[in-house]
Amino acid sequence: MKAVILAAGKGDNLKPFTDTRPCPMIGVAGKYLLDHSLDLLQKAGINDIFVVVGHQKDKLVEQIGEHVHNGLNLQYVEQKRSGGIGDAVLKVQDKILPGEYFLLIYGDIVTADNIFTKTQQSFHAFKGPVASICLPPSNEMFGNVFLNANMNITKIIEKPKGDNLGNYVLSGVYILPESFFSLLETNGRSMEKAIKALVKDEGLRASMWEDEWMDVVYPWEILRANKIIMDSWERSEISKTVTLEANVTISGTVHIEDDVIIKAGAVLEGPCSIGKGSYIGNNSLLRSYTALGDNCSVGYGVELKNCVVQKHSHIGRLSFIGDSVLGENVDIGAGSMTVNRQLDWSTIKVKHQKKAKDTGILKLGAFIGDDVVIGAGNTIEPGTIVPPGKVLPAHYSVPNK
């Protein structure tokens, strides 16, 4: 079966990280979201994969080119102008043969276990169109699915109103027939309407997914995606080219890639991951759910906790980064600190599309875009978003007048 991954969207809610990359190119737990999906697809026995690209496509295309996925036949299809999900799906119309079924995947979903295998099993049982459904942490963002006892989807209600409502939602994984393209065309290229038409005409069966699932919508949800994947690790993997100096303490599951250097006295509390060629300075403390991308450097005595750092970033000595996400090529000066809670332990709000959005989270640090430079000695307020390329001067208590 062929698979189609939708990766063209702008992902406005995920700024500052989607300013400079498409959502599936966000790295968590040592890999891009796209790579996590590709791994699961390969394990599910799917090798022919089309990726629909658009927003910031070069980053993704370059990655596909550079990445050799053993045995995967990976091709990209371009959606030049943003025209919604339905339009993106139609871009692969000529890749799917008449009568053929294909697996359609939204590029921003994260699961620990193999949702694709499960959906395929349901497809083989039902021998017809299948939508994977799951139970999200909240229903406000998603369409509620109504089922009968035979797992036929009877209707889909967008964002239900009323007390105590909330049901299974569409998880962004479908197995659809080639005839679905004509449904999209007759329904104004709207995915929502075409799915409803499919429910009415041919019927759509549900495949229930009960394991962890999430749709990465907001920047702070990158931390949760990171956690879901790290929690699914069963064993540690440490490359044989890693240099571990004396008195390095490692506990829990860790993934440490080629040519990493960890200096004496460092403590790693798994789960955490360290990308290729990174450097961990003396006496630093990497607490659980820390993910460092390739070629990062962490100075002497730095404390990292539940944070996701993209590649080529540098964190200066004696800094603390906690419950935060850092982009690529970020430079944090010595002695900087992300403050990660409010004095009164109230939930942390993040400025989102000019409004303060309550995250409902008690501990949250900062979201720092690519190429940001933060001078030494800064303290960053909880929930701060720093746009890409911003340069913040160092903070001196005794300036050189």
Place this chain on the structure above:
Amino acid sequence: MCGIAGAVGLKDISNVLFDGIRNLEYRGYDSCGVALINGKGIVVKKNVGGVGDVYQKENILRHASHMGIAHTRWATHGQVTRNNTHPFLSCDNNFAVIHNGIISNHLELKNRLQKEGHRFQSETDTEVIPHLLENAYKKTGNVEASLLLALKQLEGTFAMAFISNHEPNQIYCAKRESPLLLGIGDEVKFIGSDFNAFIDHTKNAVIIDDDEYAIVSKDGYTVKNFVTMEEVEKSITRIEWDSETSKKGGYPHYMLKEIYEQPQTILNAMEVEEGTIDGLVNMIHKSKSAQLVGVGTTYYVTMYANYIFSSLAGRYIPAISSDEFVSLSPVDKDSFVLAASQSGETYDTISALKHAKARGAKTGAIVNVMGSTLSRMVDYPVLQGSGPEICVISTKAALAQMILLTRTALKLGVKNKKLTQKKYNEYIESLKSLPGIIEGILNERSGFIHRIAHSHRNVKHWLYLGRGMYYPIALESALKMKEVAYIHAEGMPCGFLKHGTLAMIDSEINSIVFVPPSSEKVLYESTLASVAEIRARDGYVLGIHFEERNHSKGLYSEELILPPVPPVIAPLIQMVIAQLFAYFTATSLKRNVDKPRSLAKSVTVG
């Protein structure tokens, strides 16, 4: 509690047996094994684990054979070890035996056989059988005669089957008390503990009765009585379930599938013929004293019926837990004893009814499995028609039993002149609205219930509270939580709180309260008073209720608000909510939902 299967006729019988015992896994699943016959003799492959595991570990599918028997075990005697797994061989390897039941005189037989030089590999009661067969064959030189000689020495209960090198084309089986059936395919003949052993291959079954044995070959079968020695004419029963309905079909677990099937099982229960219900009503009406029996979930079903019969029919019919029936019930020839059992094979309930029958009482049963022991032993069986219930935890079967008992109570109410025909019709209409309401709740609230369950998954203690007919619902709902999530949950009448149990309320114990609709004024207000008692001690209360949010502002810690419904179906809807609550707690804790530990589908041992 075990499952047995056997098949004769095809070259790849190990494949057929695999389907057979896998479909029986719900009867027991701590270890399994098969015995196959090939050109060189009997091959026994067995190990500890589920059927899929053992087949893989022992590479069983590699063994081509035209005949074999298989067993999946739930330990009663001896530990779960490879040695204690069936089938068992005789010393000369000429007999391989599987067995479900308990041989009560096995110690005595084992002593004797050991003295005669037989070597035993296991701690099980079953292993005496192959050695008895071996001895008997030495005397008789005939396999059938050996079976009869062995049967004479066995005391206790059994459904057993064996294959022998001396007759390599026939399976021998015999039954006393434990269930046994034959499956009659065109090219293959089967044996099994129930239909599921061969449902993938044939819908034609022959039910073996107590004290009968059968000899089964590729081309046919003979059934004889081992007490009278006469041949028995058996009729073929056609199984109406198709194998698809026994499969999960997209649902992650049978339990959830069966919860979702409840609208249909209620419809089926509503379609059980009026005349059938009338018959039950007459039996109750004529009896001087009537009693209800069930055990586990069905005990709570009958307890619920106890309230329903009192309130709707003005008749007090006590519910007695089957296992306590013999100690408690003053049953006599003027009594009528009505049992509820999904499988119809529940040992405790069968024992209770045997006791009642021995005292001359009339008996009835609401059962789901036709042809089951219970359905054949009682004077008046009622089949609930809920379809196969595969999950070990009962959901849909219990709800259907409650519907049938409510229908019975309503008819009895009319007969007793407690209910007018008009009132009766209203109640029936309410019952008919139940499937639609449950479907709506499943479709609109599953996610919400999941969120509450998930957020409280680490709570170690739950109190389930209700008053009146909500009390048995609380008990049943707490049992669900215990069975499937392995979490301490205690069902209790609200009124108990002020008799000491309030002392338990602290941050470690959560309460769920089943609140009646406010139209049940007295019950409603007294239930709220109990909620207030817990809240006053800072206890957490999840209220499941039917009122507007503002009606009870701030009273509950969390609430699950249901649409307004007629009082007669309100408790049943709350029970469905509690099923989902237990289910989602169990999946959040990654429990083995369909096969929870320490429980088998039909508990056929005492």
